[in-house]
Amino acid sequence: MAIHIRGIANSKKMLLDDEGIDPGNWRDRFEKSNVDLDLTAFAAHISATYFPHSLIIDCSTSSELAGHYAGWLKNRIHVITPNKKAGTAEYSYYKELMDACLSTGSRFLYETTVGAGLPVIWTLKDLVQTGDHVHRIEGMLSGTLAWLFSTYDGSVPFSTLVRQAKEMGYTEPDPRDDLSGMDVGRKTVILARELGGKIEVADVPIQSLVPESLEGIGLDEFMERLEEIDPIIEQAYRTARSKGEFLRYVGTVDEEGNCEARLGSFGPDHPFSQATGTDNVILFVTDRYRTQPLVIKGPGAGREVTAGGVFSDILRLSSYLGARI
Amino acid sequence: MAIHIRGIANSKKMLLDDEGIDPGNWRDRFEKSNVDLDLTAFAAHISATYFPHSLIIDCSTSSELAGHYAGWLKNRIHVITPNKKAGTAEYSYYKELMDACLSTGSRFLYETTVGAGLPVIWTLKDLVQTGDHVHRIEGMLSGTLAWLFSTYDGSVPFSTLVRQAKEMGYTEPDPRDDLSGMDVGRKTVILARELGGKIEVADVPIQSLVPESLEGIGLDEFMERLEEIDPIIEQAYRTARSKGEFLRYVGTVDEEGNCEARLGSFGPDHPFSQATGTDNVILFVTDRYRTQPLVIKGPGAGREVTAGGVFSDILRLSSYLGARI
Incomplete structure (x- = not known):
């Protein structure tokens, strides 16, 4: 299973890379980046067609970002997040996310929104x-x-x-x-x-x-x-x-x-x-x-257990997409 | 998701059907069957090539049946079971099962062997x-x-x-x-x-x-x-x-x-x-x-929770195979 980290962003700026960002030195490279965040460009870069699957992981607590999930899912970008904002948005939006998953096969995984890494x-x-x-x-x-x-x-x-x-x-x-x-x-x-x-x-x-x-x-x-x-x-x-x-x-x-x-x-x-x-x-x-x-x-809270839970969701998604693990 | 029950067997006899066995009246039909169990014929029938995926669920406690898993997995028949005999067989056989899964993409799911339906x-x-x-x-x-x-x-x-x-x-x-x-x-x-x-x-x-x-x-x-x-x-x-x-x-x-x-x-x-x-x-x-x-x-024991756990494994397998649930 090969995972390419093609982009990292915070609320202000982003780092995009065609070759994949090394998790060993991402922080250095990200700090040097001075590209303003442009979510449209970010999503387009993530879902470059020469990769079989695309995933955006939202580790923010942003309602604004959660508002983009529907569009991403419809464009066949999977979404994994510990952010509770989409799951607790107005029901019509939540329904839109679920419908997008059913119609496109995109996956919205949010195990860590309740109990962090616990299998709730x-x-x-x-x-x-x-x-x-x-x-x-x-x-x-x-x-x-x-x-x-x-x-x-x-x-x-x-x-x-x-x-x-x-x-x-x-x-x-x-x-x-x-x-x-x-x-x-x-x-x-x-x-x-x-x-x-x-x-x-x-x-x-x-x-x-x-x-x-x-x-x-x-x-x-x-x-x-x-x-x-x-x-x-x-x-x-x-x-x-x-x-x-x-x-x-x-x-x-x-x-x-x-x-x-x-x-x-x-x-x-x-x-x-x-x-x-x-x-x-x-x-x-x-x-x-x-x-x-x-x-x-x-x-049911904490960085390590939440990160572990997000990682579990990545592996689960990979299995759904055919990885043999 | 369409599940066709193409065969049912106990240790003595079996019932095979091309059209699928109705879970509503399987017991009647099974009792009337007088076909001796032939595991080779059973597995061949289950994995008829015109269905995309094949699965055998072993709800026995038989060591003999567990000894067939490796062959089934190598022939791309998935196996789901609460039977502990394969998981506790000599390590070389256990390894053979795991290797068969990795090389063929077949799945061996056995969540219910420990704690029945509990997510252990x-x-x-x-x-x-x-x-x-x-x-x-x-x-x-x-x-x-x-x-x-x-x-x-x-x-x-x-x-x-x-x-x-x-x-x-x-x-x-x-x-x-x-x-x-x-x-x-x-x-x-x-x-x-x-x-x-x-x-x-x-x-x-x-x-x-x-x-x-x-x-x-x-x-x-x-x-x-x-x-x-x-x-x-x-x-x-x-x-x-x-x-x-x-x-x-x-x-x-x-x-x-x-x-x-x-x-x-x-x-x-x-x-x-x-x-x-x-x-x-x-x-x-x-x-x-x-x-x-x-x-x-x-x-961690009982018919209902074990059956529920086996059903969960079926749904998990279905998700791995592309079902949108």
């Missing part, structure tokens, strides 16, 4: 395509929120843990991007659409852990006033513990593809309660896995 | 093929032994639970086939070979839970004298509990592909200790998943 999407696709009936998917889908709630035991204020998590690089630069629950909500939509749910992100009830008083203020002020979050969490924690349960932030999808993202409490035997650290945990309750769900657990 | 083999293949370094695989790989040890708490003799498990159909007809650990040992070999281990089943240290005194006697006598197993288990259980640990029967593979199958004890936070019922639990400790392993958990 493919497991779900396998269940659905082989006729299993999925009753419910539940997941601790945010490593940040997983760490916060598996660490919080009432002894140290929640706000202190948020500051720690930020320092350790566990949170987004603005921790509200994690605490808002939006990331979890988006992931539930990606999963729901695998079940055929015609759901939009805007339809998902998402419980934000950011008090209204802390929305719409600057990041510095937010970090200063972080203690305002503490009473809410402490109250929820005490209620959970009084029932012998544990607090976890969870995304759910029901059998009709309805989604929800919220704080919940779970008994000590529940896989969520047993999760530690930044582990993602995803449960599939189906006809086949009814009394005992199928559970996948492990780090 | 593909997850491992993905890790290995994308360059992760697997340090250790540990698994509760027998649903029967999982149930016995997660249920046993010293209050009821182990032998009583074995009798219960037999009545509920959780064990093989002869429970020694489970208690010998051989099934777990075989599964470790299948996993080790994915890591490149040139290991034979005979090389695996396998701890049998069957006392020597109960080996080589008839099934009825074994079931009568089952109590002789109790002191061994009780002793191991007490030792584990005195350390606050839980007893589990586990198969392990190390980074060099060395295997082992034995009773071990695990702390309360270990995923094995938290497993209940007949759940299989498989842990991958790798460079990417080092401090927190990748864990897959769920029922």
Whole structure:
């Protein structure tokens, strides 16, 4: 199997090469490049007709780039991405992507949009395509929120843990991007659409852990006033513990593809309660896995596992295209 | 995607049809068939040249059938199976199968040989093929032994639970086939070979839970004298509990592909200790998943989940062959 890296781009500039870019020194060459990004030229260069297959890998979080997938797929350029923007775009666009794949044979692979390298999407696709009936998917889908709630035991204020998590690089630069629950909500939509749910992100009830008083203020002020979050969490924690349960932030999808993202409490035997650290945990309750769900657990974020997952998607695509691996 | 069922066979007879056998009434037709099984004729019929692709699915546990895979694969008949006999045959035969796949493009898919429908083999293949370094695989790989040890708490003799498990159909007809650990040992070999281990089943240290005194006697006598197993288990259980640990029967593979199958004890936070019922639990400790392993958990045996897994392999094969699904 021969892979030629024919182009690399960031949001500003690009490096194109007819011979293939050596992954050993791409950074040097890319830094020296002063060609402005031109996505049309980039896609045209990638899909040069003398190569049998073309692939664009989008490792950005850009909505604009995601807006180009449909055009690429229609032009028989495969797309692999950990970018959630296409999978959570308005349903009509998502449908357009799926239809483009069916009509052209192009592949849109996005395993890493949920749980990074964990085999979540493919497991779900396998269940659905082989006729299993999925009753419910539940997941601790945010490593940040997983760490916060598996660490919080009432002894140290929640706000202190948020500051720690930020320092350790566990949170987004603005921790509200994690605490808002939006990331979890988006992931539930990606999963729901695998079940055929015609759901939009805007339809998902998402419980934000950011008090209204802390929305719409600057990041510095937010970090200063972080203690305002503490009473809410402490109250929820005490209620959970009084029932012998544990607090976890969870995304759910029901059998009709309805989604929800919220704080919940779970008994000590529940896989969520047993999760530690930044582990993602995803449960599939189906006809086949009814009394005992199928559970996948492990780090669901991070550069290495995400890169590994993207690489898996490349190999999967290669197999689809006839590679013997 | 059009699937034509062109032949069905058991160990004695077969039913061949040029037009395709309707899955709705195959049983009636098969029962009426009185054509003796002729595997050469069967394979020739399956691979009639006017169909683009040929597949034989072996749902037996036959070593003899597994011995035909190499010939089928060389003749461009794909093979899908939950039968562990080929994956645990002498390494030279296993290698012959893999080489046949690489040279002809035929596919040998056997996801269901470990953990039934759970995504174990593909997850491992993905890790290995994308360059992760697997340090250790540990698994509760027998649903029967999982149930016995997660249920046993010293209050009821182990032998009583074995009798219960037999009545509920959780064990093989002869429970020694489970208690010998051989099934777990075989599964470790299948996993080790994915890591490149040139290991034979005979090389695996396998701890049998069957006392020597109960080996080589008839099934009825074994079931009568089952109590002789109790002191061994009780002793191991007490030792584990005195350390606050839980007893589990586990198969392990190390980074060099060395295997082992034995009773071990695990702390309360270990995923094995938290497993209940007949759940299989498989842990991958790798460079990417080092401090927190990748864990897959769920029922790893049973008709529905195994059939679902075989169906997944059929769809995977179809995708490799160009189906747009």
